Structure formats: C-alpha cells, structure tokens
Amino acid sequence: MKVASFNVNSIRARLSIVIDWLKKEAPDVLCLQETKVPDEAFPEAPFKEIGYSSAFSGEKTYNGVAIISKRPLKNVKKGFDDRGSEASRLISAVIGTVPVVNTYVPQGFHPGSDRFRAKLDWLDRLYDYFNANFSPEEPLLWLGDFNVAPEPIDVYDPAHLLGSVGFHPDEHAHLKRIKEWGFVDVFRLNVKEPGQYTFWDYRVRNAVDKKLGWRVDHIWATRPLAKRSTRAWIDMEPRLGERPSDHTFIVAEFKPR
DNA sequence: ATGGTCGGCAACCGA
Numbered sequence: 001m002k003v004a005s006f007n008v009n010s011i012r013a014r015l016s017i018v019i020d021w022l023k024k025e026a027p028d029v030l031c032l033q034e035t036k037v038p039d040e041a042f043p044e045a046p047f048k049e050i051g052y053s054s055a056f057s058g059e060k061t062y063n064g065v066a067i068i069s070k071r072p073l074k075n076v077k078k079g080f081d082d083r084g085s086e087a088s089r090l091i092s093a094v095i096g097t098v099p100v101v102n103t104y105v106p107q108g109f110h111p112g113s114d115r116f117r118a119k120l121d122w123l124d125r126l127y128d129y130f131n132a133n134f135s136p137e138e139p140l141l142w143l144g145d146f147n148v149a150p151e152p153i154d155v156y157d158p159a160h161l162l163g164s165v166g167f168h169p170d171e172h173a174h175l176k177r178i179k180e181w182g183f184v185d186v187f188r189l190n191v192k193e194p195g196q197y198t199f200w201d202y203r204v205r206n207a208v209d210k211k212l213g214w215r216v217d218h219i220w221a222t223r224p225l226a227k228r229s230t231r232a233w234i235d236m237e238p239r240l241g242e243r244p245s246d247h248t249f250i251v252a253e254f255k256p257r
Numbered sequence: 258a259t260g261g262t263c264g265g266c267a268a269c270c271g272a
Contacts, residue, residue, distance in 0.1 A: 009272085010264050034272085036265065061265055107272055115271095147272095202272075203261035243263095 005143040011035040031102035035064030063088035103144040123174040136182020139225035154215040184226035
C-alpha cells in the first residue's frame with residue numbers, strides 16, 4: 001500500500017499538478033489539505049476519470065480536507081464528532097481494513113495569541129478523538145498537515161526557530177502526547193537524513209534553493225502498521241515552470257499483511 | 258529592522 005499527503009493550497013488552482021502526480025505515482029491513497037472549496041464545488045469528476053474515488057469536507061475560502069483513493073472509501077466521517085465539529089479540518093475513511101485520518105491542524109498565528117492557544121486545544125481534542133475512536137494496537141494511519149515540525153532535524157535552523165509557531169515547545173508537548181498514545185512517525189522511521197522538508201514560507205525569496213524548509217506534513221501510523229512500512233520519501237519534482245514549493249508530496253509504502 | 262508572496266475573492270484574511 002502506497003499513501004501520500006499534500007497541502008494543496010486550493011485544489012482548483014493545483015488540480016492538474018495533483019492529477020498528473022496521481023497518474024505518475026499511482027498511490028492507493030492521497031490526503032489533501034487546504035482544498036479551499038465547498039463540497040458542492042469539489043472537482044470530483046477529474047479524479048473519477050483516472051480511477052480514483054474521493055471524499056471531501058470543505059468550506060468557502062479556508063481550510064478543507066479530502067481523501068482520494070483507488071479503493072472504495074468506506075465509513076466516511078467528517079470532523080471530531082457526529083455533529084461535524086471542525087469538519088473542514090478532519091476527515092476519516094476506512095480503506096480496505098485500514099482507517100485513515102486526514103487532518104489540517106490549525107496554523108496557530110503567533111505564540112501567545114488566541115489562535116495559538118486554540119491550536120494547542122485542537123491537538124488536545126485530537127488526542128481525545130483518537131482515544132475515543134481507535135486503538136494503538138490496531139492499524140491506523142494519520143496523515144496531513146500537522147503544522148508542527150516535531151524535532152530539531154525537521155527545521156532548517158532549530159536554534160534560531162525554537163519558539164516560533166510550528167516549532168514551539170508547547171506545540172511539541174501537545175503533539176508528543178498524541179504520539180505517545182501510540183503513533184510512529186513513518187517518514188522518520190525510514191529516512192534519517194536531515195534537510196527533508198515539505199514547507200517553505202512563500203514570503204521568503206528562493207526559500208527552496210536556500211533550503212529554508214520545515215517538515216510539517218506527516219505520515220504517522222500505529223505500531224502494527226508502522227512495522228510494515230518499507231520506504232518513505234518527499235516527492236518534489238516540479239514540472240517545467242512550476243514552483244517546487246507547489247509540488248511537495250510526502251509518500252510512504254507498506255507491505256501487504 | 259519588524260519585510261516578503263500566495264489563493265480566494267473582491268478588502269483584506271490566513272498561511
């Protein structure tokens with residue numbers, strides 16, 4: 001099984017990038033974040049045409065998550081609960097026998113702000129969500145834009161960036177609590193090299209060339225599934241004329257059971 | 258010195 005995640009920053013603006021990448025890599029599952037489209041306007045047809053089903057949960061302008069899958073998406077659920085709380089940031093489905101959770105964690109603005117506290121609260125709600133709905137002893141995949149670089153190796157200058165949003169001790173503590181519930185960072189299990197990033201600030205000129213990156217997009221799995229992982233990588237091979245930062249798919253492969 | 262640039266969408270907001 002091959003799974004991937006990509007913060008698409010508007011599915012409509014980057015549809016051809018995503019479609020071409022699916023045709024090239026043929027993953028079983030692709031999780032998207034920041035689709036920025038209400039469900040009634042999600043471009044479902046182009047995925048269907050190349051043999052992929054989709055489940056999506058979005059809104060106008062902001063947020064939005066989608067799961068694209070070769071196999072049928074069963075038991076699709078949106079948000080933390082049956083009332084659909086935070087539905088544009090969390091979607092889950094069962095693919096084959098494996099539950100897949102796709103999240104777009106709040107960005108958090110700046111440490112000390114209300115939105116930063118809301119991000120930490122959101123991570124605590126996510127902990128409760130995993131605890132209430134899943135077991136660390138069973139296969140479970142969590143993919144998405146976590147908006148946190150967990151370890152010093154995951155940012156270009158940890159000493160300088162420590163305390164910034166996305167690399168803050170409070171974020172680390174709240175994310176670690178979820179990890180200790182029972183997740184393995186599947187990418188880091190397979191790739192030990194530094195300099196592996198999925199995000200570069202748009203506002204920094206030539207950030208990709210200068211390697212000013214962050215690894216904030218992740219593929220995590222519970223132990224029984226993580227054990228079966230064989231390979232992980234970040235695919236950022238832009239086509240001619242594309243920005244490399246518009247083309248950052250994090251990918252992992254697992255052996256069949 | 259406290260920027261920069263994207264996408265959405267129609268003035269700024271969020272990242």
